[in-house]
Amino acid sequence: MLDAYSEMVTKLVEDYYDGVMRYTTSSFLRMKLGDVLKRRGLAPYIYESPEEAREHEAQRDAE
Numbered sequence: 001m002l003d004a005y006s007e008m009v010t011k012l013v014e015d016y017y018d019g020v021m022r023y024t025t026s027s028f029l030r031m032k033l034g035d036v037l038k039r040r041g042l043a044p045y046i047y048e049s050p051e052e053a054r055e056h057e058a059q060r061d062a063e
Contacts, residue, residue: 002036010040021057023047 009022022037023046024030030046037043047053 002032005033006036006040006042009037010042013042021047021053023050023053025049 022033024033025048030048034046037046047056
């Protein structure tokens with residue numbers, strides 16, 4: 001399932017997005033998805049909450 005998910009994300013990002021941020025409260029899922037995304041050359045960081053993702057995006061935009 002993780003490989004199918006990462007293939008879907010790759011295709012969506014290539015076709016429709018300028019970028020993507022991911023978050024999940026599950027540390028197990030962050031670890032597993034991070035490994036799969038890293039193997040596929042995608043950014044492996046997955047945030048713990050939508051607030052954390054928004055904070056990181058705001059900091060990135062300020063730079």
